[in-house]
Amino acid sequence: MVWQYYREQEFCGMEIAEYTIEPTIASPVKLCRVCDDKSDGAHFGVESCRACAAFFRRSVVMRKKYICRQGGENCQINKTVRCMCRCCRFNKCLKMGMMKDAVQSPRDQIGKRSEQQQQQYAEIKQEHADSTSGYYDPLHCEQPLLDSWDVYITEEVAMPILKKIQAGYNELRARRAQYRYEVPMEPITMDTDLNVPRRITHKHGFRMLAHDNENIVKFMRSSFPRLNEFDQLQRKVLYRSCFASYMLFDSAYRTYLQSGDENDRWYISDGNYIDMADVGYYYSAFEGSSLSHADASSLFRPTFSMFVRNILQPMKLLRMTDMEFFALIALTFYSHGADGGTGETDQKAMEVRDAILRELTFYYTRFACFKDYPLRMAQVMLMLPSIHRITTRFREDVEINKLFNTDFGDEKIYDLINGKGQI
Numbered sequence: 342m343v344w345q346y347y348r349e350q351e352f353c354g355m356e357i358a359e360y361t362i363e364p365t366i367a368s369p370v371k372l373c374r375v376c377d378d379k380s381d382g383a384h385f386g387v388e389s390c391r392a393c394a395a396f397f398r399r400s401v402v403m404r405k406k407y408i409c410r411q412g413g414e415n416c417q418i419n420k421t422v423r424c425m426c427r428c429c430r431f432n433k434c435l436k437m438g439m440m441k442d443a444v445q446s447p448r449d450q451i452g453k454r455s456e457q458q459q460q461q462y463a464e465i466k467q468e469h470a471d472s473t474s475g476y477y478d479p480l481h482c483e484q485p486l487l488d489s490w491d492v493y494i495t496e497e498v499a500m501p502i503l504k505k506i507q508a509g510y511n512e513l514r515a516r517r518a519q520y521r522y523e524v525p526m527e528p529i530t531m532d533t534d535l536n537v538p539r540r541i542t543h544k545h546g547f548r549m550l551a552h553d554n555e556n557i558v559k560f561m562r563s564s565f566p567r568l569n570e571f572d573q574l575q576r577k578v579l580y581r582s583c584f585a586s587y588m589l590f591d592s593a594y595r596t597y598l599q600s601g602d603e604n605d606r607w608y609i610s611d612g613n614y615i616d617m618a619d620v621g622y623y624y625s626a627f628e629g630s631s632l633s634h635a636d637a638s639s640l641f642r643p644t645f646s647m648f649v650r651n652i653l654q655p656m657k658l659l660r661m662t663d664m665e666f667f668a669l670i671a672l673t674f675y676s677h678g679a680d681g682g683t684g685e686t687d688q689k690a691m692e693v694r695d696a697i698l699r700e701l702t703f704y705y706t707r708f709a710c711f712k713d714y715p716l717r718m719a720q721v722m723l724m725l726p727s728i729h730r731i732t733t734r735f736r737e738d739v740e741i742n743k744l745f746n747t748d749f750g751d752e753k754i755y756d757l758i759n760g761k762g763q764i
Contacts (some may be wrong), residue, residue, distance in 0.1 A: 373393055374388050378393075385444060386440045402444060407426075408428055409428040416429040424712065500703060503704065506565065510663075516556050526541060538613050541613045545613070554754070557584075558580065561674065565671060566696070575683065575686045594656065604617070605618040620641050620645055621635060624641065624742065652728065655724060659717075665701070668697050668721075671693070671697050675690040675693045
């Protein structure tokens with residue numbers, strides 16, 4: 342409380358002012374209705390801080406669609422949270438009364454750009470369009486991206502490779518949703534509900550791999566960058582070299598998304614699963630097999646444990662995002678030193694890998710929200726050696742299994758797993 346008092350008096354013929362203290366009441370501090378930080382005024386109809394107002398403006402202007410990482414859309418939103426969930430933050434903005442209609446167009450809101458800014462933005466767009474490598478390189482842009490350009494630099498412009506892979510993979514996901522009806526798992530009765538996941542045998546797993554193979558090839562051809570620069574033989578070399586790794590990592594990511602806290606199910610492309618708590622059942626459907634249920638369980642269980650420990654659990658601990666997954670499958674495809682590849686193949690693959698890593702770095706710095714993104718990126722990259730280890734172990738198991746079973750399954754898939762098959 343402040344005291345102030347003013348009084349005029351005459352002293353030696355002069356009029357002087359005397360100040361003493363009298364009570365006045367300070368204005369209460371207003372808080373942001375979204376994050377409880379100090380408000381700097383009403384924005385879009387609600388008392389809010391500059392950060393929440395800017396976030397709401399960008400979200401509306403760029404027509405962003407957010408997904409809650411927790412899945413429940415009830416994340417904590419306040420100033421004490423280091424990295425607020427964007428989905429829940431935007432929903433809270435709307436809940437508190439922020440009006441989308443109050444967001445003006447970018448030109449009205451940020452003012453007319455100078456001729457120099459317009460020219461810089463035009464040059465960036467043209468550089469992206471003319472790029473022979475097919476990517477926009479944010480790390481080598483001479484002019485730093487200004488905050489006011491957020492409404493213009495979108496994910497599609499900054500990360501064309503990863504966004505194209507995302508679009509292709511979403512199409513593959515939609516296609517896979519029909520697999521359980523196209524190749525239903527036997528036996529089927531009148532009471533069978535194909536929408537309920539069931540545990541599978543090795544035989545059904547190989548049937549599904551054969552069915553999935555064609556769609557995986559289509560996905561890679563349509564989504565992976567610069568494939569048209571490789572001749573047909575080298576494209577086949579890249580695909581054969583990555584098939585087993587891709588298949589394992591793809592199913593691991595699917596399992597990570599579907600399994601929750603469970604670690605005893607390994608989901609395949611049709612939504613059914615391998616029961617990792619009963620490995621012997623998975624290998625029980627071969628006619629003429631010399632492996633007993635118990636022997637199969639004892640022989641192959643270590644591989645499943647390795648899968649959980651080296652792939653599935655790290656994914657869950659990291660809470661891996663789609664963009665990180667897309668980057669890893671692309672890096673797996675464009676691997677160095679593929680059997681049958683040439684020096685030119687390795688050089689082109691290295692250029693694509695560099696582009697993917699630049700885009701992933703841009704994703705971390707501009708769109709993701711991690712406290713220490715260099716450490717996060719290193720942890721994600723360490724998944725690659727784990728993928729190679731489990732692939733080697735899986736190939737060894739396939740060879741052992743083939744020795745014990747006369748009715749092994751599709752020879753084409755067997756050859757692809759070993760990097761020798763025809764596409």
